Amino acid sequence: MNVALKTEILPADEAAVTAAARALSEGGLVAFPTETVYGLGADATNPAAIARLYQAKGRPAFNPLIAHVGDIAAAQAIARFDAPATALAKTFWPGPLTLVLPKTPDCAVADLATAGLDTVAIRIPAHRIARDILRVFGGPVVAPSANISGHVSPTTAAHVESDLAGRIDLIVDGGAVEVGVESTIVGCFDEPILLRPGGLPRAEIERVLGRALVQPPADNESDSGQPLAPGMLASHYAPRARVRLNAERLEPGEALLAFGLGAISGIDATSMVMNLSERGDVAEAATNLFGHLRALDSKGVCTIAVMPIPDEGLGEAINDRLRRAAVGRE
Ligand code: TXA
Numbered sequence: 057m058n059v060a061l062k063t064e065i066l067p068a069d070e071a072a073v074t075a076a077a078r079a080l081s082e083g084g085l086v087a088f089p090t091e092t093v094y095g096l097g098a099d100a101t102n103p104a105a106i107a108r109l110y111q112a113k114g115r116p117a118f119n120p121l122i123a124h125v126g127d128i129a130a131a132q133a134i135a136r137f138d139a140p141a142t143a144l145a146k147t148f149w150p151g152p153l154t155l156v157l158p159k160t161p162d163c164a165v166a167d168l169a170t171a172g173l174d175t176v177a178i179r180i181p182a183h184r185i186a187r188d189i190l191r192v193f194g195g196p197v198v199a200p201s202a203n204i205s206g207h208v209s210p211t212t213a214a215h216v217e218s219d220l221a222g223r224i225d226l227i228v229d230g231g232a233v234e235v236g237v238e239s240t241i242v243g244c245f246d247e248p249i250l251l252r253p254g255g256l257p258r259a260e261i262e263r264v265l266g267r268a269l270v271q272p273p274a275d276n277e278s279d280s281g282q283p284l285a286p287g288m289l290a291s292h293y294a295p296r297a298r299v300r301l302n303a304e305r306l307e308p309g310e311a312l313l314a315f316g317l318g319a320i321s322g323i324d325a326t327s328m329v330m331n332l333s334e335r336g337d338v339a340e341a342a343t344n345l346f347g348h349l350r351a352l353d354s355k356g357v358c359t360i361a362v363m364p365i366p367d368e369g370l371g372e373a374i375n376d377r378l379r380r381a382a383v384g385r386e
């Protein structure tokens with residue numbers, strides 16, 4: 057963007073909710089906390105606002121956005137729910153689950169936000185401030201993670217500021233988020249598909265569905281040839297540093313992203329170490345993941361070595377993000 061905006065930063069209170077809703081209705085871009093990560097909101101029915109949003113993030117417009125709504129009635133106005141989708145929505149909303157569903161004929165979400173697909177991604181966030189903003193604004197809000205495209209998602213208002221100050225109108229500062237990784241995305245097609253592991257563990261979803269979630273096919277296309285998960289670019293969520301996975305020893309000059317208190321060789325007094333969870337808890341590790349990656353990256357290290365993390369619960373989402381952070385740098 058050529059002209060720098062003055063980005064206002066407000067603590068998350070009633071006045072901030074009013075200011076956020078007003079800015080959204082005027083076509084503005086507002087970053088706000090959700091329980092997963094900070095989102096960058098725009099009026100989902102306003103193509104000009106959505107165009108500004110893609111530009112502010114440097115995001116390719118073929119990568120569609122999630123529409124955030126306040127309640128199930130608002131979700132049903134924009135998408136068709138089959139029985140499994142209804143069961144998932146009733147069980148897990150508000151919460152860290154996004155459903156990809158067929159649009160209704162009069163879906164108010166602009167085509168630009170859905171990249172021209174005949175499906176729309178929807179979620180009801182659980183964060184109090186996000187819900188207040190949605191209620192006062194009164195319509196669907198598209199909100200990708202509030203970071204420069206391809207960068208690590210923000211889990212504090214300071215992360216948003218460092219990526220997007222001068223490019224957006226308002227940041228509502230609600231402190232650190234609770235979950236720390238983005239929502240789990242399930243495509244409700246003929247068979248429910250896990251499009252992105254995330255803040256709601258796969259096992260909880262499978263328990264409600266009574267069946268296993270399918271993985272997207274290798275060519276990432278539905279039978280009709282539509283991309284199933286257009287945003288799942290291989291290299292994504294990337295810090296500047298190279299990321300080395302499943303490290304069993306620390307090489308000279310590397311920083312360590314540790315998990316648990318297991319021993320690892322190669323560490324000395326000068327080694328830079330941050331621990332995702334000393335007690336080996338994957339939920340705690342998810343909360344710390346993006347903040348620790350940003351912190352190590354800001355120290356200018358060349359390589360971040362990451363200890364193995366179990367694939368259970370939120371570990372599946374953590375390992376997914378770490379693999380994407382490592383792509384092209386190994
Ligand atoms: O937790 C979250 O989901 C956060 C907070 C802010 O809600 N949002 C978020 O949005 O992670 P974003 O834009 O960073 O990721 C949305 C993902 C992208 O990978 C996009 O391709 C996918 O959702 N998506 C959106 N609409 C889709 C659709 N119709 N079909 C398949 N994938 C879709």
Ligand code: MG
Binds near residue numbers: 209
């Ligand atoms: Mg994102």
